[in-house]
Structure formats: structure tokens, C-alpha cells
Amino acid sequence: MSAESDTNSPVDVLKAVADPLRMRILTLLAREALCTSHLVEETGARQTNLSNHLKILREAGLVDTEPCGRFTYYKLRPDALDSLAGFLGDLASTARATACADTKRACP
Template identity: 75%
Template sequence: MVTSVDSDVLKALADPLRMQIIALLSREALCTTHLVEETGAKQTNLSNHLKILREAGLVDTEPCGRFTYYSLRPEALTGLAAEFAALASAARMTAEANFKRSC
């Protein structure tokens, strides 16, 4: 049974720009230059957001000459989805059984 969802991952995903980055990286690996073009955000701002996504375990990096490419770690999202699915399943079973703790 799932007791909690990783709060660092949830905090990382709570920001609209980081969610936009996640959506872009779900389609292809991109460098910061590409992400600046796609999002319109400043490079320093993007770098800070990418650091948060890396630290949360959602994004991997790959050096390529002068550039660093970022890619989404699908297993991180799969794990998060599984945690939420387990919570939803438990809630569904509780609702169907009409379980209430007595006061």
C-alpha cells in the first residue's frame, strides 16, 4: 500500500514552466537553447528549473560538445503514476465498501 507520493517530485511538477519542460522533453531530448526557443523563458531561469527537475529524478542530462541535452526519465513518471493509481484504487475500494471510522 502506498503511504505517500514523493513530495519533491510533486513540488517539481507543481510549476507551470516545469510542466511545460516535461511535456517538451516527453517528445524529444532538447538542449537549453531549444528550451529557450520553445518556452520563451530566459536561459538562467530555465537552468534553475532544469536543476530542480534533475534533483527530483525526473530528467537526465547528456553532454554533447558545448551543449547539454536533457531527456525525460520515463520510469520516474511511471513510478509516480503507479503510486497515484494505488491511491485511487484504495479510495475506490473504500468508497464501494462505504467504510467510515467510528468517532
């Protein structure tokens, strides 16, 4: 696990995946490792725009890079998504348990 993903909160990761283009990038990278040229072709976005989005995804710990000659390939980190899914699953479980107990805080 990268140091970045060790320090990112679920909020940071959610912010990173909340953008439609970044979600499209993640969807593409789930199928195969791609370089920026591939992503430009697949998304129609400009290279500079993609580079900015890829930086955000890297900083959130969602993608890794792999140099290959003069190109850099990006690949999805499934463990980072597993961590987010676990957090959201725990949140849903807590909400279900609370709903069953019908707990309410008294108003002052």
C-alpha cells in the same frame, strides 16, 4: 535508475511537476532531447530561469543530462513518471475500495 529518483518521495516529484513551466519543459522533453537553448526558444523563458527549473527536475529524478560538446541535452526519464503514475493509481484504487466498503472512522 538514478540515485536521486530512488530517494525522492512522490511528494517531492509532485512538487517538481506542479510548476507550469516545469510541466511545459517535461512536455517538450517527452518528444525529444533538448538543450537549454532549445528550451529558451520553445518556452520564451530566460536561460537562468530555465536552468533553475531544470535543476529541480534533475534533483526530482525526472530528467537526465547528456553532454554533447559544449552543450548539455536534457531528456525525460519515463520510468520516473511511471513510478508517479503507479503511486497515484494505487492511491485511486485504495480510495475506490474504501468507497465501496463505506468505511468511516468513528468520531471520538
